[in-house]
Amino acid sequence: MKTFDAEVTRDDRFWLIRVSPLDRSTQAVRYKDVAVMANELIQIMTGLAEHEYRLRINVRLPESVQDHRTRAEVLRAEARHKTAEAAAEHRAAAQELIALGLSQREAGEVLGLSFQRVNQLVNP
Known part of the structure; x- marks a missing residue:
């Protein structure tokens, strides 16, 4: 099963989501929407269904x-x-x-x- 990593950071009013290995980004207004937005990006870019891959979310917090x-x-x-x-x-x-x-x-x-x-x- 393919794994996609979502690197998540906070930028002003939005959560920025960078999905590897797609080398694509999306954003979410609320943290609860991060997984939804990352999944949508993966599905749009790959054509995979949610049960065909694994999403790993890594939130980068300020030091x-x-x-x-x-x-x-x-x-x-x-x-x-x-x-x-x-x-x-x-x-x-x-x-x-x-x-x-x-x-x-x-x-x-x-x-x-x-x-x-x-x-x-x-x-x-």
Whole structure:
């Protein structure tokens, strides 16, 4: 199956779409129309039906935007890691309180967690 690559950039009010290997371009006003416009260009220029090829869209973001996006991904990964650490600490605290004779409901009240969450923590 043939693959067409669409390089997409923002230019003022439009999304510019350059389709390789056709070496042709089109544009879209809204991002949601990028795939539609790229597909139409491919079909007009090649005569292929949409099920006869694959379209790969690559959006080129300004470097500053890409920097923010990369930093956000790093922070999200750190947050997932910290959330897992917090759950492990809550699990240890709940298990210790239950070992001291508290009920799961009491442990939840003491830790500021719901009974259901304590149950999930101590019965993984």
